[in-house]
Amino acid sequence: MTTTSRNVVSTLGADGKLTVELVEEEIADPVGHEVLLRIDAAAINPSDLGLMFGPALLDQAEFSPGKIVAPMPEAAVKALSGRVGDAIRVGNEGAGTVIAAGEEPEAQALIGKRVSGRPGGLFSNYRIADARTCMELPEDLPIESAAASFVNPMTAVCFVETMRQEGFKGLVHTAAASNLGQMLAKLCKEEGIPLVNVVRKPEQAEILRSIGMEHIVDSSQDDFNASLIEAIEATGALLAFDAIGGGNMASRLLSAMDAVCMKGAAYNRYGSEEMKKVYIYGTLDFGPTILDRSFGFTWDVSGWLVMRYFMSLPKDRQDWVRERIVKGLRSTFASKFKHRITLDELFQREVAIACNAKTTGEKYLLTPNG
Amino acid sequence: MTTTSRNVVSTLGADGKLTVELVEEEIADPVGHEVLLRIDAAAINPSDLGLMFGPALLDQAEFSPGKIVAPMPEAAVKALSGRVGDAIRVGNEGAGTVIAAGEEPEAQALIGKRVSGRPGGLFSNYRIADARTCMELPEDLPIESAAASFVNPMTAVCFVETMRQEGFKGLVHTAAASNLGQMLAKLCKEEGIPLVNVVRKPEQAEILRSIGMEHIVDSSQDDFNASLIEAIEATGALLAFDAIGGGNMASRLLSAMDAVCMKGAAYNRYGSEEMKKVYIYGTLDFGPTILDRSFGFTWDVSGWLVMRYFMSLPKDRQDWVRERIVKGLRSTFASKFKHRITLDELFQREVAIACNAKTTGEKYLLTPNG
16 A cells, blocks of 8 residues: 655756755555654744755746746855755654554554654655654644754754853854744753843844843844843853854854953953854855954854754763753743645745745744645 | 163054054063073064064055054954054064073073074064073074974974874865975875865965975966865865965865765765864965855864964873974974065065065065174
């Protein structure tokens, strides 16, 4: 027997056009450790949008039922040449109900249960996953939290783990009013970690104020640099996680950190001796990262990927991360979505463009089976 | 008794003008561990030029005997606000003869000897140093090598030490035909370390070819990216030391490294999993560092300072670094200078501008006592 599924697939053509479409597939019955998930809901995260649409020009795209064909900026086609011709499934995280299972006991034990996992390609009606990598979810966990129980909670917990592992005493986070940012804010509060929340709009500052955050700085304000220095001084936060990537945010963060470290010290053209670090983990801005190096020589800017970081941890720390996630699924890591859409609705012009705008507070939940 | 000395001092005024001048000073006789050095020769390194002139507009400066007053670009004044009003002595490395010493045996033992050390302010006739930080030099070591026995040799040896400490298998070096670059090239050959030499002009490539270097790539050539990828593939060098700082060199190095790591692999929008790293240790280009992030998420760009790195090493590794330097003073680390100038000549318009141009193969040696 097989099960018919429709899957969201993104393909960049050699002609520089990106095609996103619903592709039908027959899924064979699960065997061994496999389980067959009926996808209840999948979160549409920035990382999914990056894979699905990337820098494609959606406003110039052709839309038809189950199909979007969009031009790509020329520079992007070059940068993405590695994926030309690859049909890539989309959907990093979601929750599904196990409706069939292979013969192994670990698989059989999950029949009828709701689980989250990371098989990828979750923007689908059905998907095969490995039972050993699934996380069983409480039956009464709201579907929204279930759908978003993996990427953001793990990212927030791994930010904290990175900070502790590297001996920093506080964190700076940009795009701090995002779903992830709010989770991190609550987590830091619970763990007693000083956090500087950097936002880009007054209404985002308001979101964080409403959940009791103390150090909120708004880069759209004239006094941003002074406020940032003040907040970093108050928190001692010399490690930042930056979701923006492009532009001069990393540079401004490092300059502010250096200014705090140099307060009261004699001039030193090499800057302060304390390590000041920014991890770039997102690409809200596809433009280049611009570092003016006005912050001496003891600094570090690095890329950061949650799964590579998590896999690099020793077993006992991985266990701690998982336990910390489960502990907070109904509180710290509870998720809300503003919009629910079906697979078909994702291919409507207005929906696709609004969803891809990644507007704070406007997150989309995909419910592939209605 | 006192000794009269003239010292090069650089001061940035609140009005945004930089004054570099010869300042007379009476030096008290040495006591305790102190020794009084008559400076035989001091190397004029890029780091000295950075402190002395920085981004000042020398072509618009007023020159008079023993005094240069130069305007600074507005952005630079802001970046350098920390040094406004500080009278900063110049001269990081040089060799001098001990002509008087404090009563301590370590100091007395050096009387009449030629030493190098790092008291700073060596662009002077005389200077006090701590005997315990001086390195005694062989009497017959040529004065040029003696004058340059500290900063560049230590930097080259510490590049190698960093590479080994972090588990990399080869090095990329930019501005590779510099004095330092040639030392590194010889050192890597002796130590069996694969090295990619990146230069900016054909004549610089020729210099490296003449000392037997194999992997030389010229960023002024059209096939630079392809040649760079080829050289990185041949050497496995995923760690670079960049003297340029500004512009997109770091970005191009990381892109080439990622391209090598991704060869034959399936497309991965997160880039290759191997760590790819660039240390920025110089500022030949004062402009911003521009990273296009076309190299995935497993990368690192950091500032690097030789003395901070050296001081972070455990004692046994510091000893190894010192021994490796002494071993190579007549060969690997022998220095040549194109020009010799006196303290007074440094303040002549043509000399100051030519010296500050940091042209490869045109290094200046300062002989303060003629």
